[in-house]
Amino acid sequence: xxxxxxxxxxxxxxxxxxxxxxxxxxxxxxxxxxxxxxxxxxxxxxxxxxxxxxxxxxxxxxxxxxxxxxxxxxxxxxxxxxxxxxxxxxxxxxxxxxxxxxxxxxxxxxxxxxxxxxxxxxxxxxxxxxxxxxxxxxxxxxxxxxxxxxxxxxxxxxxxxxxxxxxxxxxxxxxxxxxxxxxxxxxxxxxxxxxxxxxxxxxxxxxxxxxxxxxxxxxxxxxxxxxxxxxxxxxxxxxxxxxxxxxxxxxxxxxxxxxxxxxxxxxxxxxxxxxxxxxxxxxxxxxxxxxxxxxxxxxxxxxxxxxxxxxxxxxxxxxxxxxxxxxxxxxxxxxxxxxxxxxxxxxxxxxxxxxxxxxxxxxxxxxxxxxxxxxxxxxxxxxxxxxxxxxxxxxxxxxxxxxxxxxxxxxxxxxxxxxxxxxxxxxxxxxxxxxxxxxxxxxxxxxxxxxxxxxxxxxxxxxxxx
Amino acid sequence: xxxxxxxxxxxxxxxxxxxxxxxxxxxxxxxxxxxxxxxxxxxxxxxxxxxxxxxxxxxxxxxxxxxxxxxxxxxxxxxxxxxxxxxxxxxxxxxxxxxxxxxxxxxxxxxxxxxxxxxxxxxxxxxxxxxxxxxxxxxxxxxxxxxxxxxxxxxxxxxxxxxxxxxxxxxxxxxxxxxxxxxxxxxxxxxxxxxxxxxxxxxxxxxxxxxxxxxxxxxxxxxxxxxxxxxxxxxxxxxxxxxxxxxxxxxxxxxxxxxxxxxxxxxxxxxxxxxxxxxxxxxxxxxxxxxxxxxxxxxxxxxxxxxxxxxxxxxxxxxxxxxxxxxxxxxxxxxxxxxxxxxxxxxxxxxxxxxxxxxxxxxxxxxxxxxxxxxxxxxxxxxxxxxxxxxxxxxxxxxxxxxxxxxxxxxxxxxxxxxxxxxxxxxxxxxxxxxxxxxxxxxxxxxxxxxxxxxxxxxxxxxxxx
Numbered sequence: 067x068x069x070x071x072x073x074x075x076x077x078x079x080x081x082x083x084x085x086x087x088x089x090x091x092x093x094x095x096x097x098x099x100x101x102x103x104x105x106x107x108x109x110x111x112x113x114x115x116x117x118x119x120x121x122x123x124x125x126x127x128x129x130x131x132x133x134x135x136x137x138x139x140x141x142x143x144x145x146x147x148x149x150x151x152x153x154x155x156x157x158x159x160x161x162x163x164x165x166x167x168x169x170x171x172x173x174x175x176x177x178x179x180x181x182x183x184x185x186x187x188x189x190x191x192x193x194x195x196x197x198x199x200x201x202x203x204x205x206x207x208x209x210x211x212x213x214x215x216x217x218x219x220x221x222x223x224x225x226x227x228x229x230x231x232x233x234x235x236x237x238x239x240x241x242x243x244x245x246x247x248x249x250x251x252x253x254x255x256x257x258x259x260x261x262x263x264x265x266x267x268x269x270x271x272x273x274x275x276x277x278x279x280x281x282x283x284x285x286x287x288x289x290x291x292x293x294x295x296x297x298x299x300x301x302x303x304x305x306x307x308x309x310x311x312x313x314x315x316x317x318x319x320x321x322x323x324x325x326x327x328x329x330x331x332x333x334x335x336x337x338x339x340x341x342x343x344x345x346x347x348x349x350x351x352x353x354x355x356x357x358x359x360x361x362x363x364x365x366x367x368x369x370x371x372x373x374x375x376x377x378x379x380x381x382x383x384x385x386x387x388x389x390x391x392x393x394x395x396x397x398x399x400x401x402x403x404x405x406x407x408x409x410x411x412x413x414x415x416x417x418x419x420x421x422x423x424x425x426x427x428x429x430x431x432x433x434x435x436x437x438x439x440x441x442x443x444x445x446x447x448x449x450x451x452x453x454x455x456x457x458x459x460x461x462x463x464x465x466x467x468x469x470x471x472x473x474x475x476x477x478x479x480x481x482x483x484x485x486x487x488x489x490x491x492x493x494x495x496x497x498x499x500x501x502x503x504x505x506x507x508x509x510x511x512x513x514x515x516x517x518x519x520x521x522x523x524x525x526x527x528x529x530x531x532x
Numbered sequence: 533x534x535x536x537x538x539x540x541x542x543x544x545x546x547x548x549x550x551x552x553x554x555x556x557x558x559x560x561x562x563x564x565x566x567x568x569x570x571x572x573x574x575x576x577x578x579x580x581x582x583x584x585x586x587x588x589x590x591x592x593x594x595x596x597x598x599x600x601x602x603x604x605x606x607x608x609x610x611x612x613x614x615x616x617x618x619x620x621x622x623x624x625x626x627x628x629x630x631x632x633x634x635x636x637x638x639x640x641x642x643x644x645x646x647x648x649x650x651x652x653x654x655x656x657x658x659x660x661x662x663x664x665x666x667x668x669x670x671x672x673x674x675x676x677x678x679x680x681x682x683x684x685x686x687x688x689x690x691x692x693x694x695x696x697x698x699x700x701x702x703x704x705x706x707x708x709x710x711x712x713x714x715x716x717x718x719x720x721x722x723x724x725x726x727x728x729x730x731x732x733x734x735x736x737x738x739x740x741x742x743x744x745x746x747x748x749x750x751x752x753x754x755x756x757x758x759x760x761x762x763x764x765x766x767x768x769x770x771x772x773x774x775x776x777x778x779x780x781x782x783x784x785x786x787x788x789x790x791x792x793x794x795x796x797x798x799x800x801x802x803x804x805x806x807x808x809x810x811x812x813x814x815x816x817x818x819x820x821x822x823x824x825x826x827x828x829x830x831x832x833x834x835x836x837x838x839x840x841x842x843x844x845x846x847x848x849x850x851x852x853x854x855x856x857x858x859x860x861x862x863x864x865x866x867x868x869x870x871x872x873x874x875x876x877x878x879x880x881x882x883x884x885x886x887x888x889x890x891x892x893x894x895x896x897x898x899x900x901x902x903x904x905x906x907x908x909x910x911x912x913x914x915x916x917x918x919x920x921x922x923x924x925x926x927x928x929x930x931x932x933x934x935x936x937x938x939x940x941x942x943x944x945x946x947x948x949x950x951x952x953x954x955x956x957x958x959x960x961x962x963x964x965x966x967x968x969x970x971x972x973x974x975x976x977x978x979x980x981x982x983x984x985x986x987x988x989x990x991x992x993x994x995x996x997x998x
Contacts, residue, residue, distance in 0.1 A: 172773060172885035217722045228720055230729075231697065244973040250951035252881045253913045254694050256683045256733055257951045257958060257969050258996060259978045263696075263729035267722055284779045307638060313750045313822075356779075360823075415718045419638035447719045485716035485723045492723060503723050507710040511984065512725045518980040530724060 067523040069153055070133045072111040080156075083124045085117035087162075098139055098157040102204070102400075103147040103495055104410060110137065110151040115159045119237065119245055119276040122158070126274065126524075127243030129156060135527050136241075138270040140180065140212030143204040145400075145411055146493030148216060148269045152528040158274060160211055167277070169194050174282045175234065175251060180211020180275045196282040199226035202489070203397040211275050217267030219489035221318035221352070221396070224446030226283075228489065230266045237277035238265060241520045251279050264515070269491050270526040272519040289317060289354035290365045291389045293339070293381040294372045299323055299347035299441075301375040303422040306349065306445045308371050310418065314364060318352035319446030321421075326399045326442035326453075333402035334394060345378055349445065350396055399442050400453070408456035408464075410495070412472060414479045415488030418448040427478045428452055435471030436463060449488035469498070476502045492530045500531065533989040535619055536599045538577040546622075549590045551583035553628075564605055564623040568670070568866075569613040569961055570876060576603065576617040581625045585703065585711055585742040588624070592740065592990075593709030595622060601993045602707075604736040606646065606678030609670040611866075611877055612959030614682060614735045618994040624740060626677055633743070635660050640748045641700065641717060646677020646741050662748040665692035668955070669863040677741050683733030685955035687784035687818070687862070690912030692749075694955065696732045703743035704731060707986045717745050730981070735957050736992040738985040755783060755820035756831045757855045759805070759847040760838045765789055765813035765907075767841040769888040772815065772911045774837050776884065780830060784818035785912030787887075792865045792908040792919075799868035800860060811844055815911070816862055865908050866919070874922035874930075876961070878938060880945045881954030884914040893944045894918055901937030902929060915954035935964070942968045958996045966997065 070076075080088045089095070094113045100106060116122050129136045135155030142149050151157050163179035166187060170176070171194050178187055184205040188198050201220040202208055212218075214236070219228040236248045248261040265272055296302035306319055322330075324346045331339065349372065353364045369380055383389045403409055416424050425441060428450075432439050437459060443451040452475070456464055476486045476499050486496055486503050500509060513531055516523075536542075546554045555561070560579045566572060582588050595602045601621030608615050617623050629645035632653060636642070637660050644653055650671040654664050667686040668674055678684075680702070685694040702714045714727040731738055762768035772785055788796075790812050797805065815838065819830045835846055849855045869875055882890050891907060894916075898905050903925060909917040918941070922930055942952045942965050952962055952969050966975060979997055982989075 170883070170885075172777070173883040174776070175883065217726075219720050219722075223720060230726070240973065240977075246971055246973045246977075248974075250881075250946070250969070251883050251949035252915075252951055252954065253884070254685050254689060254881050254910070254915050254954040255951055256685075256879070256953040256955050257962075258966065258974075259738075259981055260683075260696070260729050260733055261974065261977065263726050267726055272725075284776075284781070310640070310750075311638070315750070357826075360826075413722070415716075415720050417636070417639040417641065417717050418719070419636075444720070449718075449720050480716070483717035485718055485721055487722040488718065488720040489722050496723075500724065503716070505712055507706065507712045508714075508724075508727065511706075511712075511727065514984040515725055515981060518977065518984060 067527060068133065069135045069155060072134060072155060076132060076134065077112060079128055080112065080114055080125065083116065083121050086121045086125070087115040089113040098151065098159060101142040101144045101147065101149045103145055103150070105408065106147055106150055108150045108152045109154065110157040111154050113157045113159050115162050117162045119239060122239045122274050122276055123243040123245055125156065125158060126239055126241050129524050130241045130243070130522050133522055133524065136524050137526050138274050140209035141207050143208040144212060144216060144491065144493065146487065146491040147495045148491050148493035148529060150494055152494060160209065163276065166190050175279055176282055177277060177279050178210055180209060180278060182210050184208050184210050184213055191282055192285055195285045197285045198232065198280060198282055200229045200232065203400060210278060214266055214275055214278055215268065215270050216491040217489065219444060219447065219449065221320055221444060223444060224319050225315050225317040230263060232280045233262060233266050233278065234281050235279040236262055236265055236275050238273040238275050240273050241522065241525050253281065269493060269529055271516060271529055272525065286354045287356050288358050288361050289352055290361050291383040291392055292351045292365060292369065293383065293392055294349045294351065295345040295378040296347045296349065297344050297376040299425060300422050302347040302349050303425050303445065305372050305375050306421060307419045309368055312371055314368055316351050316368065316446060317354040318350065320350040320396055321445035321450070322348045322350065322396065322399065322442040323440055325440045327395060329402040329406055330395045330399045333405060334398050342378060350392060403440055403453045403455065406455065410454045412452040412454065412475065413487045413490040414452055414484060415447065415449040416479055416482045416484030418446065420482045421445055421448055421450065424450060424479065424482065428475060431471050431475050435467055437468055437471060447488065448484065473499065473502065494529055497530055497532055533993060534599065535601045535621060538600060538621060542598060542600065543578060545594055546578065546580055546591065549582065549587050552587045552591070553581040555579040564617065564625060567608040567610045567613065567615045569611055569616070571874065572613055572616055574616045574618045575620065576623040577620050579623045579625050581628050583628045585705060588705045588740050588742055589709040589711055591622065591624060592705055592707050595990050596707045596709070596988050599988055599990065602990050603992050604740050606675035607673050609674040610678060610682060610957065610959060612953065612957040613961045614957050614959035614995060616960055618960060626675065629742065632656050641745055642748055643743060643745050644676055646675060646744060648676050650674050650676050650679055657748055658751055661751045663751045664698060664746060664748055666695045666698065669866060676744060680732055680741055680744055681734065681736050682957040683955065685910060685913065685915065687786055687910055689910060690785050691781050691783040696729060698746045699728055699732050699744065700747050701745040702728055702731055702741050704739040704741050706739050707988065707991050719747065733957070735959060735995055737982060737995055738991065752820045753822050754824050754827050755818055756827050757849040757858055758817045758831060758835065759849065759858055760815045760817065761811040761844040762813045762815065763810050763842040765891060766888050768813040768815050769891050769911065771838050771841050772887060773885045775834055778837055780834055782817050782834065782912060783820040784816065786816040786862055786909070787911035787916070788814045788816065788862065788865065788908040789906055791906045793861060795868040795872055796861045796865045799871060800864050808844060816858060869906055869919045869921065872921065876920045878918040878920065878941065879953045879956040880918055880950060881913065881915040882945055882948045882950030884912065886948045886950070887911055887914055887916065890916060890945065890948065894941060897937050897941050901933055903934055903937060913954065914950065939965065939968065960995055963996055963998055
């Protein structure tokens with residue numbers, strides 16, 4: 067595609083849109099040139115902050131006619147480069163869509179704008195004794211619109227599902243400026259094609275989300291958290307499936323290699339957790355429900371299951387402070403690794419029972435291709451984040467040899483029935499590997515769907531597809 | 533579209549496909565000329581029964597090149613005319629795809645061919661202590677492939693979700709004969725567009741499903757069933773939401789107007805249920821779980837909630853026989869109505885709390901347009917089946933006035949945030965109303981997606997779209 071460079075006449079048009087702010091200053095352009103993906107950096111030509119659907123529609127219609135690329139941006143917490151304006155042009159910054167429009171307590175639904183911080187939304191509906199479960203590690207800063215665009219997960223997906231399982235209906239703006247709803251505010255729908263689920267996870271490449279209707283569930287009142295130290299990482303992975311096979315579904319079941327926890331402990335500079343030398347991995351296991359007595363029984367039963375493996379003493383966290391401390395450690399692993407070295411994060415996902423094999427393969431490929439990895443993630447879903455740290459790898463190996471190792475890893479993941487992204491999306495940094503997950507038939511079909519929505523290719527160009 | 537009439541040379545080609553049976557005899561053509569939708573009847577020119585994916589691929593590739601219409605058929609239990617060969621041509625009868633290929637007990641997944649009867653699949657996985665919840669009323673005869681194509685629901689959707697919530701991955705054949713998988717066998721997936729959910733509910737118009745990977749959950753061991761007779765149907769609808777607002781999620785919450793239960797009782801010619809003259813509606817409420825003590829508590833709490841309304845004595849069914857009898861009565865309502873009169877069945881769905889308003893509107897529109905309706909369905913999801921009986925309505929009113937009444941009803945449903953089909957699909961009989969649920973933008977988008985998959989329009993022509 068050939069795109070137009072933004073001209074003064076274009077800026078004049080953008081400035082004429084009611085309620086829309088237009089920024090071309092260095093600070094705003096720099097802010098929108100990066101997200102949380104590695105150290106990548108792509109400058110946009112202009113940052114636009116509309117305040118309503120009409121504004122988004124006017125921007126898209128104009129850019130579609132003028133062939134100006136538009137990259138929608140949420141909070142910029144993405145890990146696959148989805149918000150990077152790789153072709154310059156407009157960054158469509160949705161931060162002023164920050165209102166929760168309606169909590170429907172009769173029907174357990176919330177209608178929100180996309181620029182609301184996920185945790186703010188969660189806390190708001192909790193005041194009505196309702197629960198929106200998906201909780202990505204960045205929940206304190208990410209936007210719900212970005213979560214929908216990436217089909218985000220988080221620790222509680224293992225029991226409650228991912229974002230797609232909560233999205234009922236979306237108001238979206240098409241590249242030509244048309245505004246539409248994708249579905250209806252109902253729990254069951256057999257009316258035409260499922261446009262809603264086509265937009266969820268489409269990473270801002272099909273249309274721009276301006277309103278979101280989410281289904282909620284009744285709030286859960288109690289939970290308990292266990293930190294289980296394993297002397298063998300392989301056994302920790304194996305224990306994950308043993309818990310499910312015994313009939314328990316924890317509300318979180320997280321795996322952390324020793325380095326992940328150790329680096330995070332150093333990064334947050336606190337805790338009080340002891341980490342004996344022979345511990346190589348931990349499981350962080352949460353159970354939740356409304357009956358405290360039942361929870362204690364479940365926690366004890368799970369403790370008994372993991373005691374069948376070579377473990378050290380289990381930490382039962384039952385105060386709010388202890389739980390928060392453990393969750394902070396878990397959530398900060400990504401930042402901790404980032405602060406430690408240049409790194410790449412892969413987001414592998416396999417059928418849950420294949421985790422031990424996946425971990426062994428990662429380490430074996432690492433040995434073959436000369437990279438060190440720190441693995442952690444949502445083991446209960448088979449979703450393992452593989453943080454590959456550069457450390458003392460040469461630039462040449464990092465740039466040329468490592469991609470071959472990643473290719474080999476993804477090939478193995480797909481062989482196991484898995485795929486290359488569980489919750490981060492493809493965005494910019496995984497698109498070169500799409501041919502591993504999909505055949506030409508599948509890729510052609512996806513590209514044709516993209517063309518139906520966005521014939522001029524103005525929306526988030528350079529993402530998902532090579 | 534102009535379609536070719538099947539010629540002797542075409543039949544010769546079909547007969548040459550390995551493992552595929554070709555039928556042109558009256559009996560087979562008649563069998564495939566109808567489904568369970570009203571008394572509609574459309575003759576195909578030939579019925580093909582392939583036995584493998586290669587056979588389906590060969591049929592589609594040939595028909596695509598020759599412009600011969602192909603209507604995929606499951607068990608023919610559909611209620612929207614999805615399996616009717618309205619343009620003649622080939623009926624692609626999937627009944628020989630009747631094998632459950634693999635139960636993965638480690639990952640709680642089943643891989644099945646589409647021609648397996650849903651109940652057979654449910655009973656098979658139950659042997660492994662696993663549970664596939666979606667249970668349409670026709671579960672004893674419908675095929676799982678048809679369920680996926682229509683995104684079917686059933687009573688247990690209220691707690692466990694509909695078919696789309698269990699489909700992980702599909703092997704499909706495209707109209708040009710290409711075979712592909714739509715996703716991966718994982719619980720989380722952020723890799724490209726969600727082709728799986730685009731195919732679920734697409735009613736055989738995009739591609740033909742040849743393998744299905746379903747997620748399963750651990751089997752639930754206990755349940756209890758309550759039949760609650762109400763003196764006011766409006767109060768029965770209101771009680772539905774009261775149960776949820778108190779924090780209970782029954783595993784089924786079914787509503788039946790008096791006529792629905794009475795006609796079904798007469799149809800199955802048994803029971804032992806008394807039906808006092810002043811009872812106008814029933815709720816059938818199931819709770820399930822693994823803890824019998826907890827279930828009794830839940831059932832008692834729900835009984836207490838409904839006792840706040842004007843009800844007669846609650847029937848607590850706790851033997852297997854009693855439960856089966858009540859479920860049989862519920863499942864046979866559709867057939868009972870059908871045996872009683874010419875009828876049309878609408879499949880309205882609204883946000884749950886709007887049910888009382890929906891019921892009032894149905895009755896008021898019925899009075900205005902001169903039709904009698906028998907309403908029943910999955911009240912817990914806001915999904916109400918409206919059976920409009922012809923009784924002594926004139927043919928002229930039935931054909932000309934009634935559609936205006938249905939149009940008015942659907943307009944009200946959409947105004948309430950609902951839509952025109954919750955679980956039956958659009959198929960043939962609802963396509964004239966799609967403009968009520970969708971704008972031109974939405975309909976154009978769906979049609980363009982159809983063209984991407986099926987540029988020659990050979991797959992299930994005349995469905996979903998006008």
